[in-house]
Amino acid sequence: MIFRVYVNFKDGILDPEAEAIKQTIANMGLNSVKNLVKGKFFDIEVEDKKNYLSEIEKISKDLLANPIIENFKIVKK
Amino acid sequence: MKEKKISIVIFPGSNCDRDLFVALEKCLGTKPEFIWHNCSHVKSTDMILIPGGFSFGDYLRAGTIATKSPAIKEVIRFSKRGVPIIGICNGFQILTECGLLEGALIKNSNQLFKCEKVNLKVINNKTIFTKNYKSSEIISLPIAHSQGNYFIESDNLKKIEDNDQIIFKYSSDFGDVTEKYNPNGSVNNIAGISNKKKNVIGLMPHPERAIENFHNGIDGIKFFKNLKDLI
Numbered sequence: 001m002i003f004r005v006y007v008n009f010k011d012g013i014l015d016p017e018a019e020a021i022k023q024t025i026a027n028m029g030l031n032s033v034k035n036l037v038k039g040k041f042f043d044i045e046v047e048d049k050k051n052y053l054s055e056i057e058k059i060s061k062d063l064l065a066n067p068i069i070e071n072f073k074i075v076k077k
Numbered sequence: 078m079k080e081k082k083i084s085i086v087i088f089p090g091s092n093c094d095r096d097l098f099v100a101l102e103k104c105l106g107t108k109p110e111f112i113w114h115n116c117s118h119v120k121s122t123d124m125i126l127i128p129g130g131f132s133f134g135d136y137l138r139a140g141t142i143a144t145k146s147p148a149i150k151e152v153i154r155f156s157k158r159g160v161p162i163i164g165i166c167n168g169f170q171i172l173t174e175c176g177l178l179e180g181a182l183i184k185n186s187n188q189l190f191k192c193e194k195v196n197l198k199v200i201n202n203k204t205i206f207t208k209n210y211k212s213s214e215i216i217s218l219p220i221a222h223s224q225g226n227y228f229i230e231s232d233n234l235k236k237i238e239d240n241d242q243i244i245f246k247y248s249s250d251f252g253d254v255t256e257k258y259n260p261n262g263s264v265n266n267i268a269g270i271s272n273k274k275k276n277v278i279g280l281m282p283h284p285e286r287a288i289e290n291f292h293n294g295i296d297g298i299k300f301f302k303n304l305k306d307l308i
Binding site: 013014015016017019020063064066068069 | 145180181183184187228230262
C-alpha cells in the first residue's frame with residue numbers, strides 16, 4: 001500500500017524558487033501563467049499494520065512538513 | 078571549584094565546529110568538549126553550542142534531519158533545566174526546527190547566498206548572553222547563509238516582541254533598522270531571537286568568524302566574553 005504525501009508552502013510564504021520558475025516561463029515568451037506554486041511529494045509504502053495511518057500522519061507532521069510554513073496532504077495511491 | 082563544561086554538538090555536515098572551539102578557547106580560556114550527534118546521554122554540561130554548517134546536507138529543510146539525532150533530545154533536556162543553549166546559523170535553524178525557538182528560517186528572499194559583514198543592533202541587552210552590551214549597541218559580524226530569512230506568523234511575532242525575545246536585528250552603522258539593511262528578507266530585520274525563558278538563543282551571524290585580526294572584524298570576541306559568567 002502506497003501513500004503520497006504532498007508538501008507545499010502555506011499561502012503568503014515567499015518561495016523564491018517558484019518565483020524564478022515563473023519568471024523563466026515569462027522569459028520563454030509564454031504569457032498565460034498567472035501564478036505558480038511549487039511543492040514536493042513523498043511516496044511512502046507501508047505494511048498493512050493497524051497503526052500505519054497514524055505513523056504516516058506523524059511522519060508528515062513531525063518530519064516532512066514544518067507546520068509553521070508548510071501544508072501537507074496525504075493521499076492513498 | 079569544579080571547572081564548568083562547554084559542549085559543542087557536531088552533526089554530519091557541521092563545518093563551524095572547529096572555529097567555534099577556537100573562539101571559545103581563546104575568549105573564555107576553556108576547552109569545550111565535542112558531542113557527536115548520535116550521543117544519547119550527556120552526563121553533564123553547563124552550556125551547549127550548536128555550530129553552523131549544513132547538517133545532513135540541508136536535506137528536506139535546513140536543520141530538520143539534525144533534530145531527529147539523539148543528541149538533540151539531550152539539548153532539549155538540558156534546556157529545560159535552564160542550561161544556556163546557543164545556536165549559530167545552521168544551529169539556529171536546528172533550534173527552530175526542533176521547537177526550542179519559535180518561527181522558521183526559509184530561503185533568502187533575494188535568492189542569494191549572502192556572505193558579507195552586517196551590522197546588528199542589540200535589541201535586548203538584558204539576557205544572560207547580552208547583558209554586557211549597551212542598550213541598542215551596534216556590533217558587526219559576518220553572515221554566510223542562503224536560508225536565513227526569519228519567518229514567524231504575525232500573532233506569534235507580537236508575542237515574541239512583547240516578551241522581549243528579539244535579541245538582534247540587522248541595521249545600519251547608526252542603528253537604522255530598515256529594509257535597506259535587511260540582507261535576507263527576515264521579518265522586521267530579525268537576526269537573532271531567544272526562547273521565552275531566555276536561556277536559548279539563536280542567531281544567523283557568525284561571531285566565531287570575527288575573533289582574529291586577520292578576520293573581517295573582531296566583534297565576536299565580545300560576544301563570547303559575555304558568556305564568561307555562565308561557565
